[in-house]
Every structure is written in structure tokens, then in C-alpha cells.
Amino acid sequence: MLSTYQYPEYAYVPPAALKAGGTEKRPAVVIGAGPVGLTAALDLAAHGVPVVVLDDNNTVSIGSRAVCYAKRALEVWDRLGCAGPMVDKGVRWKIGKVFRDEDLVYQFDLLPEPDHKMPAFINLQQYYLEETLVDRAQALGELVDLRWKNRVTALDSRDDGVTLTVETPDGPYTLEADWVIACDGAKSDVRGMIGARFDGQAFNDRFLIADVVMKADFPTERWFWFDPPFHRNQSVLLHKQADDVWRIDFQLGWDADPEEEKKPEKVLPRLKAMLGEDTDFELEWVSVYQFNCRRMDKFRHGRLFFAGDAAHQVSPFGARGANSGVQDTDNLAWKLGLVVAGKAPESLLDTYDDERVLAADDNLLNSTRSTDFITPKSAISRAFRDATLDLARDLPFARGLVNSGRLSLPTPYVGSRLNTPDRDAFQGRMAPGCPAADAPLTVDGRDSWLLDHLGGCFTLLYFSPDGTVPEALTAFEQDPVPVKVLAVGTPRIADAKGVVTQRYDGRPGTLYLIRPDQYVAARFRAFDPRLVRIALDTACGKG
CATH class of the missing domain: 3.50.50.60 (FAD/NAD(P)-binding domain)
Structure with missing residues (x-):
């Protein structure tokens, strides 16, 4: 098979303990x-x-x-x-499309709002x-x-x-x-x-992965087919990777022989049925997998x-x-x-x-729900799956039931013992236990991003009402636990687009405590040193 990548070999160095004998x-x-x-x-x-x-x-x-x-x-x-x-x-992407047979059932956007640094x-x-x-x-x-x-x-x-x-x-x-x-x-x-x-569940199904090197005009989107004409009664997934390598997953069924299915004489006909007999491509890597949830x-x-x-x-x-x-x-x-x-x-x-x-x-x-939808194990489950796909073409409510893989999102720790519960009313998603959302900033006159200034240590994100920062707040930077203050609305740091204020419901005087892993630990409508101390101790496991 063609390999476009040269695998590095890293040098083995005998550890010092071998020579010292200790x-x-x-x-x-x-x-x-x-x-x-x-x-x-x-x-x-x-x-x-x-x-x-x-x-x-x-x-x-x-x-x-x-x-x-x-x-x-x-x-x-x-x-x-x-x-x-x-x-x-x-390869950056955010659009996913779901097909049944040759018809587009619906599409989704994984980042519909602008003003994030990362795709x-x-x-x-x-x-x-x-x-x-x-x-x-x-x-x-x-x-x-x-x-x-x-x-x-x-x-x-x-x-x-x-x-x-x-x-x-x-x-x-x-x-x-x-x-x-x-x-x-x-x-x-x-x-x-x-x-x-x-412990967990093993799924009795097998999938073929084929990494294919080719020039193709597919868009940089995630395409998923249920029952496509080129692979009947099964599912197929298509992704683009770097270097014109395309990842294609074929559902095979539990009865498939893994060793047989990896052979070129089995893989190439599947690919030609999908891509066309005249498409010029080469195989880079092939594997067959079964998966577990445990x-x-x-x-x-x-x-x-x-x-x-x-x-x-x-x-x-x-x-x-x-x-x-x-x-x-x-x-x-x-x-x-x-x-x-x-x-x-x-x-x-x-x-x-x-x-x-x-x-x-x-x-x-x-993951289990996705797998059950993609590979239904009973006649009733398949009937539900197929009816959902039929309805999703025309009815928005059914699209939320189509499950070709709920894509990875960070899990909020809303019940964590490290959180300080809200005392005040807030709008938006930035509650204690949630990962901090990114937003554009202007720092010292230059474009920047909020997450560039969060993480690594505790951060007190303060929305200054008058362009100043209370001395009692900056005093936390001398704490034995590493803490820094990020004050928005000061001469150094501006919310140029208003997005930080909007995403954090940052009324003047609002203060957030952000953990070193960029999760919200606490938020207050006004700075109170005693409450911040309690929240910091709680987030350090001292509460």
C-alpha cells in the first residue's frame, strides 16, 4: 500500500539507572x-x-x-x-451532512457562532x-x-x-x-x-476503515450515509484528512471476516462502487475494527x-x-x-x-445511543430508525432524533464539589462547572483571545465598571496558590466587539473565578474578598 508519511524513529537512550545499578x-x-x-x-x-x-x-x-x-x-x-x-x-470543518440512500436528510453546524479562535x-x-x-x-x-x-x-x-x-x-x-x-x-x-x-458492552458489528489518497471534489464536511446505493443496508462515513487522504468507514456486519475484508480484492470493489470506476486513488491504510463501550x-x-x-x-x-x-x-x-x-x-x-x-x-x-441508532439490533429498532430518517427530511423535530454520532463536546461538571453555587442571577451558559467560552479581546492595542489569558493557574476575570481594578482584588495575585487578575474594560484590556460581555453576562462589577483548566468555578455580581477567598479555597479542595 502507498504510504505518504515517513515515520520517525526516536532514539533509545539507556537510562542512567541501568548504569548506576540503583x-x-x-x-x-x-x-x-x-x-x-x-x-x-x-x-x-x-x-x-x-x-x-x-x-x-x-x-x-x-x-x-x-x-x-x-x-x-x-x-x-x-x-x-x-x-x-x-x-x-x-483540515478544518464544522458542517456535517446525513444522507439516506442518495437524499440529503439534514445538515448541522457544530460552531454556528463566530468569534472563536479554534475551529x-x-x-x-x-x-x-x-x-x-x-x-x-x-x-x-x-x-x-x-x-x-x-x-x-x-x-x-x-x-x-x-x-x-x-x-x-x-x-x-x-x-x-x-x-x-x-x-x-x-x-x-x-x-x-x-x-x-x-466493564461495559461489546457491540457485535464490524467496520472497515480505508484511508484513500486521491484528488476529490468532496467538500471538507462530515458525510454520513444510511443505506447508500453503493453499500446497501449498511452505513458509510466520509472525512477528509491532510495530504489528500480521505477516511472512509464501511459498516460490514458481524458476520464479516476481518482478515478477508482487509484484502485489496475485497476493499477495492467497495471503494470503486462508492467513488466510481474511473476515480484515481491509492490505498494508504486499511483496518477492520469492532468496538466496545466500557x-x-x-x-x-x-x-x-x-x-x-x-x-x-x-x-x-x-x-x-x-x-x-x-x-x-x-x-x-x-x-x-x-x-x-x-x-x-x-x-x-x-x-x-x-x-x-x-x-x-x-x-x-x-456513544452507545449513536451505535444503537447506526446499527439497530432488532426489527423494532430498525423500524424506529428508518421512520426517523423519513420524517427528518421535512420535519425539524425529527432531525434531533437522527443519530449518526453525537460529536464530542466537553462535559460540564455542574455538580462538582469544587464549584461555588451562584448567589446572584446570571444569563447565558457560563455557570459554575462549565468550560469557559472563548471570545475576542484587545490587549495593549492588539487583537487577542480570551482563552489565551485563561488557564495554567486560577484567573479572576473582572468586568471593570470604571476602568480601574480594586487593590484588594490584585492582592490575590500574591496568594500562595497561583492566581492572576484579568480585568476587562481597563486601558490595557478591551472587549472590542462586546462578545466577552455578552457570553459572560458581564455587567459592570461582575467577577468570575476560572480554574487552571479553563472551567468556571464561581461567579459574583460584585467583588467581595471574603467570598472570593471561600470560592478559591473550595476550588482547591479546601472547602
Whole structure:
């Protein structure tokens, strides 16, 4: 098969512990150098925590694998300094279209409002994304120690840390870590080592992925067909990726033989039926997959944490796998950073379990519903699905019932114990527990974005009524917990388009407390130092 991508090979370097013959001790270790593990490492480093990353390979993922990355994940990577190359290389899109047979049933827009820095989605082969993350990690020097061909073969988890046995081409060594994050995928060896359950539902259906290199005039949109004329009684999904590579998913049914279906003599007729006999294309990558929807009971096990597919697995419909894994690390890293620095109690880390198990259940629910709609398992379910598609052509209410994959959105933590409930009346979506919405700003006379100034530490977003900032408010910047003040409506920072004020219902005097992961923790109609102190302590797990 044609391969347009040259896979990098990263150098294996014998760890110093092999030569010294002793046990190495580190504050944090991440297991797995996929998108989730690399993001975890970058985020820990951003919070001042040196991290070792262990991976049993020495290159990026083979094949395009995950390709759809949502706005929230891009915002996380932007905060970590590496979204630019991804967005530049990837294919931006926000429109999805759903067809039945040859007819358009309806279309949707994933970002209907303007004035956001990041696009709704990009499509980018996972190997490009991982290479960008590796480049960023290497640029951080000693803060991120990437160790290739280092495979964890055993672990001992205790109250005061985790001891890892690591196998290398030169033999084993022992690595002691205060904290460990397992990001080693759906078949997680680490999860097996502790005997944790991974329960859920397996779906008896198979899908063929074909990455096709071709010049085509399809728009950069997500197209999904139910019962198309070129693949009767099944579904098909089409996406464009970088380098004129097109991702095509064919539903095969449970009786399909995975090894047979991957053979060119089986794949090429399907593609020609869809694209036309005269279309010039080449295969880059082919795979057949079955999917599961399941999760661990809990994601924190003492000083060992699980993130991404190691913690939860969903079907690919909705692009909720890698995107939710990135949000796992976004939630965990700042909390671990505060605990390591002695600025928050260890109990803060329990809220990782609270908030990300909630998010996993949200993703599992949406993923399962999508899968049930796409692959109905009974005559009644199929009749409902087909009737919904018939009605959706003409009736708007039915379009909301069509489910070709509810695409990834961040889960609000509305019931989190880190939130301070509203005391005042507010309009709009920026309630405690919700991710902060982006908006344009003017800073020192230059165009900027709100999210460029949020995240990494706590932020007090203040809507100044008179162009000044109270001294008692700026005093919070001297707090032991890192806090900064962002005052809109001052000579330095202007809401040039009025969008920040509109999205945050920012009447004069309004104050928001934003968490380091860019989630709203509290909001008030007027600045009261006592209430801000209580909200900050609550958001740090001290409440």
C-alpha cells in the first residue's frame, strides 16, 4: 500500500539507572506516549512537575487511527503551546451532512457562532498529531524525559508512591514515582497488573476503515450515509484528512471476516462502487475494527491514575475517544501540580475521579445511543430508525432524533464539589462547572483571545465598571496558590466587539473565578474578598 508519511524513529537512550545499578526516583511518570500520555506530560511540565514518559515503542502510531479533534482538545493544546502546527496541517470543518440512500436528510453546524479562535474540528492523522506533541515535549528539555523502548512489566502501588519495573533493550531497571498516570490504551497492561475491572458492552458489528489518497471534489464536511446505493443496508462515513487522504468507514456486519475484508480484492470493489470506476486513488491504510463501550469503576487508585482509553473506551462515532482522554489530563494535571507543590490537600485528587467518571458516563451514553441508532439490533429498532430518517427530511423535530454520532463536546461538571453555587442571577451558559467560552479581546492595542489569558493557574476575570481594578482584588495575585487578575474594560484590556460581555453576562462589577483548566468555578455580581477567598479555597479542595 502507498504510504505518504515517513515515520520517525526516536532514539533509545539507556537510562542512567541501568548504569548506576540503583533505583531511580522521580516525582511523576506517565506510561504511554500516545496523544493522551504526551498531553499529560506537557501539562504536568506546564505546572512545574518534571515527568518521565515511558513507551514500549520508538515511533508514532502506525496508520491514521484517530483523526477528528474537537475544539476543546485544540484549546488544551493551544494552552500547552502546540495547537498551531496541528491546525495549520489539519483540515478544518464544522458542517456535517446525513444522507439516506442518495437524499440529503439534514445538515448541522457544530460552531454556528463566530468569534472563536479554534475551529469546531480538525481532521488530522494521529501520526502527525503525535509528532507535534513529541516535538513540543522535546523542546521542554529536562522537564519531560521521553524514554523510548521502555516497557513497564510490573508495578507495586503503595500509599507513598509506585515502584515500576521497566524493561529495556539493555535489561530491566527500577523506577520509583510519587505519582503515575497510566495512558497505555484500551488493552492497558497497567490496568491488568492491578486487576481492575473494565466493564461495559461489546457491540457485535464490524467496520472497515480505508484511508484513500486521491484528488476529490468532496467538500471538507462530515458525510454520513444510511443505506447508500453503493453499500446497501449498511452505513458509510466520509472525512477528509491532510495530504489528500480521505477516511472512509464501511459498516460490514458481524458476520464479516476481518482478515478477508482487509484484502485489496475485497476493499477495492467497495471503494470503486462508492467513488466510481474511473476515480484515481491509492490505498494508504486499511483496518477492520469492532468496538466496545466500557470503563473502569474508578480512575484513581491511590497514587496511580488512569486516563484515556486505559480508563474508558467508547465507539468511534462522535470522536469521543482521544478528545475525552485529552480532557482527562486537562482535569488532572493542575490538581496534581498543586498537590505536588504543597498548595492543595491530596483529597483534591479525588475530584479527578468525580468529574471524569461523570464525563466518561456522558460519553458512554452518547456513544452507545449513536451505535444503537447506526446499527439497530432488532426489527423494532430498525423500524424506529428508518421512520426517523423519513420524517427528518421535512420535519425539524425529527432531525434531533437522527443519530449518526453525537460529536464530542466537553462535559460540564455542574455538580462538582469544587464549584461555588451562584448567589446572584446570571444569563447565558457560563455557570459554575462549565468550560469557559472563548471570545475576542484587545490587549495593549492588539487583537487577542480570551482563552489565551485563561488557564495554567486560577484567573479572576473582572468586568471593570470604571476602568480601574480594586487593590484588594490584585492582592490575590500574591496568594500562595497561583492566581492572576484579568480585568476587562481597563486601558490595557478591551472587549472590542462586546462578545466577552455578552457570553459572560458581564455587567459592570461582575467577577468570575476560572480554574487552571479553563472551567468556571464561581461567579459574583460584585467583588467581595471574603467570598472570593471561600470560592478559591473550595476550588482547591479546601472547602
